[in-house]
Amino acid sequence: MTYLSKSPWILHYDATSCNGCDIEVLACLTPMYDVERFGIINTGNPKHADIFVITGSVNEQNREVVKNLYEQIPNPKVVVAVGICATSGGVFRECYNVAGGIDKIIPVDVYVPGCAARPESIIDGIVTALGILEKKRTEMISGLKETQQAELPQGGEAE
Amino acid sequence: MISLVGIIAFILLAPVIGGIIAGVDRKITAHMQGRVGPSILQPFYDVGKLFEKEMTVANDTQRFYVISYFIFMIFTGALFFAGGDLLLVIFALTLAQVFLVLGAYSANSPYSHIGAERELIQIMAYEPMVILAAVGMYVVTKSFNVGTIASYANPLVLFLPGIFVGFIYILTIKLRKSPFDISTSHHAHQEIVKGVTTEFSGPTLGLIEVTHWYETVFLLGFVYLFFAFNPLIAIIAVIFIYLFELLIDNASARVKWQLLIKSSWMIAAIVGVLNLAVLYYLGVG
Numbered sequence: 539m540t541y542l543s544k545s546p547w548i549l550h551y552d553a554t555s556c557n558g559c560d561i562e563v564l565a566c567l568t569p570m571y572d573v574e575r576f577g578i579i580n581t582g583n584p585k586h587a588d589i590f591v592i593t594g595s596v597n598e599q600n601r602e603v604v605k606n607l608y609e610q611i612p613n614p615k616v617v618v619a620v621g622i623c624a625t626s627g628g629v630f631r632e633c634y635n636v637a638g639g640i641d642k643i644i645p646v647d648v649y650v651p652g653c654a655a656r657p658e659s660i661i662d663g664i665v666t667a668l669g670i671l672e673k674k675r676t677e678m679i680s681g682l683k684e685t686q687q688a689e690l691p692q693g694g695e696a697e
Numbered sequence: 698m699i700s701l702v703g704i705i706a707f708i709l710l711a712p713v714i715g716g717i718i719a720g721v722d723r724k725i726t727a728h729m730q731g732r733v734g735p736s737i738l739q740p741f742y743d744v745g746k747l748f749e750k751e752m753t754v755a756n757d758t759q760r761f762y763v764i765s766y767f768i769f770m771i772f773t774g775a776l777f778f779a780g781g782d783l784l785l786v787i788f789a790l791t792l793a794q795v796f797l798v799l800g801a802y803s804a805n806s807p808y809s810h811i812g813a814e815r816e817l818i819q820i821m822a823y824e825p826m827v828i829l830a831a832v833g834m835y836v837v838t839k840s841f842n843v844g845t846i847a848s849y850a851n852p853l854v855l856f857l858p859g860i861f862v863g864f865i866y867i868l869t870i871k872l873r874k875s876p877f878d879i880s881t882s883h884h885a886h887q888e889i890v891k892g893v894t895t896e897f898s899g900p901t902l903g904l905i906e907v908t909h910w911y912e913t914v915f916l917l918g919f920v921y922l923f924f925a926f927n928p929l930i931a932i933i934a935v936i937f938i939y940l941f942e943l944l945i946d947n948a949s950a951r952v953k954w955q956l957l958i959k960s961s962w963m964i965a966a967i968v969g970v971l972n973l974a975v976l977y978y979l980g981v982g
Contacts, residue, residue, distance in 0.1 A: 541745030569731040574723075577735050577742055583891040585753070585898035588746070612898050613751040675749065 542588065542614065542675055543668040545577040549587035549611065553604055553640070554630075555594030558654035559621035563591060565657045573661060584610035589667055591660075595623040595630045596637040608644045614674035616647040616667045620660055625649040700844070703779040707914070711774060715910025716740045718917075719883075722943060729947045740906070747903030755804035755896050762800030763901045769793035770908045774915035780844025783831045790827075790915075794820055797893060797905070804896035812893035815880035818954050822877075822961040823867035826860075829969040833860040834922065836976050847925040854923040854934075856981060859972030861923050865938060866964045870957070871916050873909075874946035877961075879954050 552560050566573045567580055581587050584607045596604055608617065619640045622628040627638030640646050647670045650663035720737035727734020736742070754760050773789040776782070794816070801813035835841050837856045838849045846853070854861050870877040881892030889895075897905055917935050924931035952960075 540749055541742045542749055544742040545739065545746040572727070572732040572734070574727060574735055575733045577739050581891065583895055585896065586891060586894075586902065588750075612753045678751070 540672060540675060542671050545579075546588045546664070546668055546671065547579045547581045547586055548589045548591050548664070549582075549584050549607065550580055550591045550593075551604065551607055553592050553594040553596045553600050553624070554636070555621065555623060559593035559624070559652075562654045562657050563593065563620060563660060566660055571657050571661060573664070576665075578664065585612065587611050588615060588671060589664060590615060590617045591620055591664070592617065592624050592640050593620045595627045595633075596640060596643055597635050598637075601637060601643055604640065604643050614671055614678050616671050616674065617644060618648045618650060618663050618667050619646045620650045620663065621655045622651050622653045625651050628653065699779045699781055701779070704775040707775045707778040707911075708771060711911045711914040712907055715907075715912075715914045716744070718913055718939070719910060722883075722939075725940070725943055726947055729943070740910075744903045744906050747906065748900050750899035752900055753898050754901060755806070759800050759803045759896070760901060762796045762803060763897065763904050766793050766796040766800065767904050767908045769796060770911045770915075774911050774918070777843055777915055777918055780842065780847065783834065783841045783843050783846065786843065787827050787831055791820065791824065793908075793912075801893045801896065806896050808889055808891075809893070809896040811889050812880050812891070812895055815954060816893045818958055819870050819877070819880055822958045823870045825962060826863045826867045826965040826969060829965055829973070830857075830860050830864045830919070833857045833969070833973060833976070836973060837981060843922070846922055850926060852924060852926045856976065857923065857972055859968035859975075863964050863969045863972075864919070864923075865941075867961055868916060868920070868938070869942055869945060870961065872913065872942055874942055876945075876949040876952040877957050878951060879957060882951075 550560070550563055564580075565571060566578075584590075588611070590608060590611055592604065608615075617640065619625050623630060624640050625646075627633075627636055630636045631638045637643060648663045648667045650659050652659055655663075717737065717740075719740040720735075723739060724734045724737055769789055770793040773786055773793055776789060777786045798813045798816045798820075801809045801816065831841065834846050834853060834857070837853060838846050840846060869875075873880075873882050875882070879892075881894050894902060894905060917939065920935050920938050921931045924934045
C-alpha cells in the first residue's frame with residue numbers, strides 16, 4: 539500500500555506547443571473535470587513533482603530545459619507526453635529545428651495522442667501513469683535492496 | 698504550572714487534528730470554487746507520498762534547519778498547551794520560523810532566496826501584533842502564564858476587541874492564506890516557483906507540511922485564549938474564525954509585500970495600541 543497514486547503532483551511544461559494542448563491540460567483543473575478530487579495538483583516546481591506532463595515538439599531552444607527539468611524531479615517519476623506533437627512531432631516532425639517527440643530527449647512512459655488531446659484522454663493518460671509510478675517505486679525499493687545485498691558479499695570476500 | 702498531559706496530548710494529537718483541518722480546508726475551498734475537491738484525508742496521503750519519495754537535499758545543513766524548524770514548532774505548541782510562559786512561546790515560534798528561512802537561504806537558488814526574503818517580511822509584519830496580543834493578555838489577567846490566562850473567568854475578547862481583530866488580521870499571514878500568502882501558499886496557488894519551499898522536496902517537504910499542521914493547531918489555540926472563559930463558545934469561535942479565514946482566502950487575490958507590511962503594522966499600531974491605551978485609561982491595567 540503506497541500513497542504515491544493517491545497524491546500525484548504534476549509539473550506541466552510547454553515545449554514549443556501551439557498552446558492548444560496546454561489549454562486542455564489546464565481545463566482538467568477547472569470545476570468541469572476537477573482533477574484535484576484525485577489529489578492531483580499542478581505544481582510549478584519540479585522538485586515537488588511526480589508526473590512530468592509535456593506538450594509540444596521539443597526544439598533546439600528548450601531541449602536542455604526539458605532534460606534539466608526531468609533531472610530535477612525526485613524519483614520515482616513518470617513522463618506523460620500530451621498531444622501528437624509531444625508523442626511524435628506531429629506535423630512538425632520534419633522541421634529542421636524540431637527534435638520530433640519528447641522520447642528523443644527523455645524516456646516517456648505514457649503517450650496521449652490527439653490534436654489537441656481532450657481533457658478526458660489527458661486524465662486517462664495520467665491515471666495510466668499512476669500504475670507505472672507504483673511499479674517504478676517497487677523497482678526503486680528492490681533496486682536499493684539489491685545494491686545493498688550486492689555490497690555485502692563483496693565486503694565478505696575481502697575478509 | 699507546566700502540565701505534562703498538555704505536552705503529550707499536543708505532540709500526539711496536533712498532527713492528526715492539523716491534518717484533518719487541512720483536509721477540511723481543501724474540501725471547503727473546493728466547494729467554494731464549485732469543485733468536488735479531494736478526500737478529507739488528502740493531506741495525509743500527500744505527506745505519506747512525500748515520505749515515499751527519494752531523499753534529495755541541496756545540502757546537509759538544509760536538512761538540519763528543517764528538523765530544527767520542526768522541533769522548535771513542537772516546542773512552541775507544547776509549551777503553549779502545557780500552560781507555559783506566553784512570551785517564551787512567542788520567541789520559540791519566531792525561532793522556529795527563522796530556521797525555515799535559514800533552510801531556504803542555505804540552498805543556492807534565487808527562487809528559494811526570494812521566498813526566504815518574503816518569509817522574513819511576513820515575520821516582520823506579524824511579529825508586533827503577536828507581541829501586542831501577549832501584552833494585552835498580561836494587562837488584563839496580570840500574567841504571561843498561558844494556564845492563568847486560560848482560567849481567567851471573564852471573556853478576554855471583551856477587554857481586547859482591538860487586539861483580537863489585529864490578531865485575526867495577522868492570522869491570515871500565519872496560516873499562509875490569500876491575500877497574504879506571499880512567501881508560499883497551499884493549494885495549487887503558485888508563488889515565485891514555490892517560494893520558501895522551492896528547494897525542499899520529498900521527506901523534507903513532508904516534514905515542513907507536518908510542522909505546518911502543528912503550527913495551525915497552536916495558532917487556533919491562541920485564538921481559543923480570547924474566548925477561554927467558556928470552552929464550548931471558544932471552540933465554536935475557533936471554527937468560525939477558521940471558516941472566515943477560508944472565505945477571505947477564496948475571495949481575495951494576493952497583495953504586494955509593501956501593502957502586507959504597511960497594513961499589518963497600521964492595524965497593530967491603531968487597533969492594538971489603542972486597545973491597550975483604553976485599558977490603561979479605564980484602569981484595568
